[in-house]
Amino acid sequence: MKTKKLLLASGAATALTLISGAAVAQSEERALEEIVVTGSYIRGTPEDAALPVSVIRAEDLEKSGSPTTLELIKSLNVSQGVLGETNQFDARAQGTTGAGTVNLRGLGASRTLVLLNGRRMVANPFSGAADTNLLPMAAIGRLEVLKDGAAATYGSDAIGGVVNFITKENFEGLELGADYRWVDGSDGDYTAKLAWGWQQDAHSLLIAGGYQYRSELEVLERDWATPARSVSPEGGWSGAGNPAGFVTLSPTFQPTGVVLDPGCEPLGGEPVLGGALPLCQWQYTQFDNLIEKEKRYQLFADYRYAMTDNVEFFLEGLYAETDTPQWTTSPSYAALQSPTSPVPGRYYVPAYHPGLQDLLAQNPDLPSAAGGAVFIAPAFRPMALGGNPLYDFGGVESPTTFDAFRVSTGLNGTLDNGIAWDVSVTYMEEEGDRRGRDTVVQRFQRALLGFGGPNCTGSVPGANGCSFFNPFSNAVERNPITGATNPQFNEAVANTDLELIEWFFPELFTRTTTELLVVDAVLDGEMPVELAGGNIAWAAGAQYREDGYRVRTSDLTNLELNPCVDSVDGGTGTCTEPTGGLVFLGGTYENDLDRDVYAVFAELKFPITDQLEVNLAARYEDYGGRTGDTFDPKLSFRYQPIPELALRGSIGTTFRGPPVNIIQPGGRGTNLQNVLGTFRAVDTLQNPDLEPESADTANFGVIVNVGNFQGTLDYWRFDFDNPIGVEPVGDMVEALFPGGSATNNRCGDPALAGIEARFTFGEGGCAAGDVTRVERNWVNGPSELTSGLDLSLGYFWPGVFGGELSANLAATYVIEYEIDPLSIEGVRVSDARDAVGYLNYQTTAFPLPEWKGNLTLEWTRGMHNVRWVTNYIDSYDDQRFADVEVDEFVTHDLHYRIELPTDGVETTVFLSINNLTDEDPPFVRLELAYDPFTHDVRGRNVKVGVTTRF
Helix, strand or coil: HHHHHHHHHHHCCHHCCCCHHHHHHHHHHCCCEEEEECCCCCCCCCCCCCCCCCEEEHHHHHCCCCHHHHHHHCCCCCCCCCCCCEEEECCCCCCCCCCCCCCECCCCCHHHEECCCCCCCCCCCCCCEEEEHHHHHEEEEEEEEEEECCHHCCCCCCCEEEEEEEEECCCCCEEEEEEHHHCCCCEEEEEEEEEEEEEECCCEEEEEEEEEEEEEHHHHHCCCCCCCCCCCCCCCCCCCCCCCEEEEEEECCCCCEECCCCCCCCCEEEECCCCCEEEEEHHHHCCCCCCCCCEEEEEEEEEEEEECCCCCEEEEEEEEEEEEEEEEECCCCCCCCCCCCCCCCCECCCCCCHHHHHHHHHCCCCCCCCCCCEEECEEEECCCCCCCCHHHHEEEEEEEEEEEEEEEEEEEECCCCEEEEEEEEEEEEEEEEEEECEEHHHHHHHHHCCCCCCCCCCCCCCCCECCCCCCCCHHHHECCCCCCEEECCCCCHCCCCCHHHHHCCEEEEEEEEEEEEEEEEEEEEEEEEEEEEEEEEEEEEEEEEEEEEEEEEEEHHHHCCCCCCCHHHHHHCCCCCCCCCCCCCEEEEEEEEEEEEEEEEEEEECCCCCCEEEEEEEEEECCCCCCCCCEEEEEEEEEEEECCEEEEEEEEEEEECCCCHHHHHHHHEEEEEEECCEEEEEEEEEECCCCCEEEEEEEEEEEEEEEEEEEEEEEEEEEEEEEEEECCCHHHHHCCCCHHHHCCCCCCHHHHHHHHHHHCCCCCCCCCHHHHEEEEEEECCCCEEEEEEEEEEEEEEEECCCCEEEEEEEEEEEEEEECEEEEECCEECCCEEEEECCCCCCCCCCCCEEEEEEEEEEEEEECCCEEEEEECCEECCCEEECEECCCEEEEEEEEEEEEECCCCCCEEEEEECCCCCCCCCCCCCCCCCCCCCCCCCCCEECCCCCEECC
16 A cells, blocks of 8 residues: 555656645735635635635744744634643543644544645544644744634545645745743753745745754642642542552461551552552652653655646655653553462462562561462552662653654646646655553563563572562662652562563554545636626535555554463463453554545535625545445635625535544554543444544624724534544443442443443452453444634724734634433433533543633834733533532733844844743643643743744
């Protein structure tokens, strides 16, 4: 597949047979800056046309302190639930560190189509949506945001809207820029950029590059990020720890006592006594970061050649790499899986273990352990409060990299009869390489028995290359976070054999590649039919897409090679479900998938009068196979009864086909979610019977332009049918364990037998503390309906203090996000609910405040420009707890920009103070104590930069 795509993408443009409509409009854009292309293939579409399109130009970004792509997208009032911050504890963000997304209306990033110069970008391998962090801002001339369903024009993924990044045009000269951001508690962030443009006769060339460095910000640098357990048990606290509770045994393996390791409290844990097993609660997020270190490289080139007066050739190329070298997490993961021998379901420590013998000698009051001791999954992990010796006794550092390249080439021109045409081929791929570590169940058990290590060949524990691992606190000298020392530490039984730890706690990898080949063809022109407002305009075209998805993984995480706990290292164990041989992380299957999609589309624009314009659009798309085909029409209009007032509106249908990687028969993926206070493995089964999701969309707006005042107000509505999603874990848990209670459960209830079967339990059976895994499916879920208002107001005052003053307000109000009742296994697990104004933790919706917006005051005089921006995010409730509110978040930014007068050189210097009043993000009872989808963690930060143009 890859070879075929590369051959097509690198072929001569004269061999192309299909076209992309954006390039036609781009040539028009060179002549008239006001033309906006996103939303229509018909040339000459203005910014205030029938469709709601917002335009953000490069100059606007410079006046706002040159924000990163992530900062820009999070600031948009129409965007909610954005990926881009480290958020390893939410299943929707796991593994995506370093990637960014756009999520219009909070509908999900996969429902927003992202374009570069009007052509598609491939989905990120781990987020499932286009990675906006790949784009070099030095090359971007403007950003266009279509806030309306656009599948009738662009096809699948445009169900919630379109974001089109358009590169600079007619750019000449050299532009160099750099900036530095100071962030308290980190080494700061800095970027460098370059853009060079050349034009001569019929040739033009743009080359742009960027480098971004983001420093890590540790959790410990923000006091609010490590709340006490009494304040937020969800704030990174776990009872699956080390030191841990254990059970002592008689020689016949009968329990003689239940013990909490005496090192718990001295090392900073919080003992929790009572119940079947005492626990040592500890805060694992103290080892984590709020912001991960990121390095980002980007290079873009665009060559254009006017072959004749009517034919242009273009060739674009993009390469980008994002490197997160040390994504930091816990010293080790909780033991959700346990060995099958010598004590089934338990991690067994023999009586001859030197660590156990030393612990008993130092604590003679402990129960007899003549038969050894056992640790019970999932209340145990190999390393915790003492850190991981492989990482200088800190948390595990797991690198993630994304590499992407994209090439797009084609021809566009105009025929003698005035019909414009455009043909293009675009190929893009992005590879994600995610690495981490986890404990191999059987290897770790062998290390407890004294037969651990890669060179163990003997039959005597601890001899002939065989080593012990000590799971008790006397192996831990100190807490590396707090410095608390352990009075019972004994260096003789410490875990100093790094080769042993490397053996049972190996590095694992998953390498996933997504590919996209798009062949486009578009014609547009005017019919010889004239109405009162002009000739009928039209556009028509076809598109072919091929999606590819490849997964390669390490042997230990490959379920084909190691499906069961006992499969590792040549074992022949069997299991009813393939869960792999690791204590925590699930395995996956290697695969190589692809799918072809064919589409045709058409548009008509009827200028019925000078005041009234009506547009029709329709698209037919065929996925083949079980997915089938879909037809989606759209009607839009613009009516301007007087020069100062215009009305616009649209109604239509829109759709999204299921991604190829979630409809593979027998496929599965695993993520981690907090289940009843402790993270558990969640297996998500793929579904070959998924249908495309669809939506009825509507948008009605008013445009007012009176003197120095401009304003728009739009009402929007999306009514989804068969939305594609995963069954929410939170609702399944609540059904079986109402109120999250350990005692009030519905285990054994015949009505919930299907729900109970989705849970895997430890040796204790169906109980809250013994959940080890949960199984869920990709499904076409309950219908969803969302609507709201977009408001944009602007006023301009000339002659204020010798300059010009303007005020602009942009805000979105979400009226509703109604979700119908949900049933799983024939059981209603949730009633109908409205997601607006809620955190929506472990549901099908993202955090969704009612109001989001910003107010900008700008004053310009000569070389000086000053902007004051007030950002507002409304409060919302945490639906898990009664009367728990996430506070509103109001921040103020101040930007100053000066253009220095120099001969032949333009130099711009800016100073930005963001979050001027140093507001902390609102407290949320989550692992990192704030909402990474919505808020900013940095506090007050200062950015300075300079750009020079030659």
